[in-house]
């Protein structure tokens with residue numbers, strides 16, 4: 326990370342000359358002031374900010390919004406707080422304050438000298454205020470976010486003159502997957518400027534990042550790295566989290582520096598590419614458990630010292646999968662293929678694995694597009710029924726009469742339009758395998774009663790009568806609805822719910838997953854196996870803060886488009902390769918405080934998008950759904966909600 330850390334600050338006269346030039350010509354000539362500063366000033370000019378006079382309405386969160394934001398970032402806040410207190414102790418009585426901000430520039434918490442607080446209050450340097458550059462011009466917090474780098478903004482370097490009495494030093498805080506989590510800042514009276522403040526902020530950020538890393542990867546395979554063995558265990562050590570196959574799934578900044586890797590390597594690189602090492606040896610060291618440092622060779626000949634740590638369960642799992650490999654049994658099941666480093670997803674797969682071959686029905690819950698059907702297939706493939714059929718039925722897609730025939734089968738001539746041969750029905754087709762009932766919450770009540778009978782009696786009676794036929798299948802259901810609410814409202818049978826819900830598994834929405842980088846890398850490999858494509862770093866950052874309303878489906882569609890647009894000579898996916906609507910959504914400043922309240926606006930926006938997509942593809946709703954990054958079922962629901970009719 327480069328930092329705008331000048332040993333000496335530019336003279337006020339130089340700053341004045343540069344500012345005049347900016348206001349007169351719209352840009353600042355090379356060499357007058359540091360490039361980081363002139364770029365930031367030009368951005369502020371572009372935002373239409375005026376350096377003098379009254380400030381335009383910057384957003385300020387209400388107490389409830391602030392509490393929600395703190396709650397949303399509770400992991401960051403809880404790890405940052407003790408470090409902030411430590412930093413505050415170091416800076417006490419220096420007319421300054423220590424501040425934590427979120428990635429949108431909203432101040433979450435602060436600790437300050439009483440003597441300075443009054444003046445800070447005047448420029449809204451208090452929790453709830455937003456210090457994004459767009460509102461407050463060049464400032465250490467906002468500019469550190471914009472440049473993803475540590476930043477010092479001193480006195481007249483602030484774009485708004487009203488902030489000129491401040492000296493501010495900030496550094497971004499990244500999570501172990503390289504995503505921006507927040508910013509730590511020390512702000513004070515400009516007369517108290519001290520060059521060592523930058524070093525203090527940087528090491529405080531390192532402490533917070535290391536604490537986050539230790540919590541996130543407490544259960545996996547970890548490597549501590551340092552150029553000297555004595556450096557292991559200190560705040561300067563590199564920290565790496567690895568998957569069993571050796572993928573780098575988490576890292577702190579020091580580890581990336583030691584290995585000479587960019588942040589984009591997290592989730593996309595294997596450790597064997599940068600170090601001469603054998604994963605089996607790594608596990609063996611972990612099993613020794615002595616904590617002794619081992620020497621590792623970089624391909625450039627340098628030596629690094631490493632300490633290996635792994636939880637017992639990881640070591641045991643690796644041991645049994647190594648044994649399975651030795652017996653040439655597939656080492657990983659289909660569920661393992663869905664684990665790309667997200668702890669919630671790994672826990673869900675682990676719970677499913679425990680009941681794989683037991684007669685326990687699974688109920689998958691999660692938003693549209695999180696991969697419920699993919700998960701159901703993986704359960705099937707990992708189970709003893711893998712050789713049998715996997716039959717998926719979408720209960721929301723068909724009218725009641727058809728779904729009844731589709732599911733339970735019918736005898737010849739059972740109803741008008743029935744085929745002459747009759748049909749066994751999807752339940753019987755699942756014989757010996759898995760029946761997946763998607764959108765079970767949308768199943769009509771009358772069919773719920775029939776399904777309940779099938780599950781109780783384990784036999785099906787086809788429509789039109791006849792002898793019951795015994796059936797044996799594994800049931801997996803999925804819904805995005807809250808079935809308990811549906812029961813209260815009388816639209817779902819409670820007795821059926823208990824039959825379906827042997828075990829409920831919750832699949833996390835993409836915005837909450839910690840493995841976005843690894844997941845993206847895997848999707849890119851699957852889409853273009855013969856190429857090594859990766860995301861441009863600025864896109865990675867934008868992806869990490871986006872909400873992904875369409876979840877994995879939306880991500881996969883975006884990457885599919887990008888793969889189609891990227892030239893053969895290119896290795897990085899950039900803005901130009903994204904679908905226009907996604908690029909626009911990613912570019913618009915993160916919603917932060919402003920958009921939160923505006924759910925009516927969001928609804929109107931959603932309605933507009935759905936109308937446009939349906940207008941564009943009136944005869945192909947699958948295509949319309951694909952463009953919107955939602956499933957066809959969701960599109961039908963949205964069309965009904967917005968009063969749009971199918972042609």
Ligand SMILES: Nc1ncnc2c1ncn2[C@@H]1O[C@H](COP(=O)(O)OP(=O)(O)OP(=O)(O)O)[C@@H](O)[C@H]1O
Nearest residue numbers: 663692693694695696697698699700877878881956
């Ligand atoms: N682990 C994964 N890796 C790659 N792609 C995935 C993964 N999980 C899901 N997808 C992709 O995301 C899309 C949505 O998956 P799926 O249909 O399983 O979601 P869903 O939760 O059942 O959606 P809905 O509720 O809308 O039916 C599919 O195109 C699928 O290929």
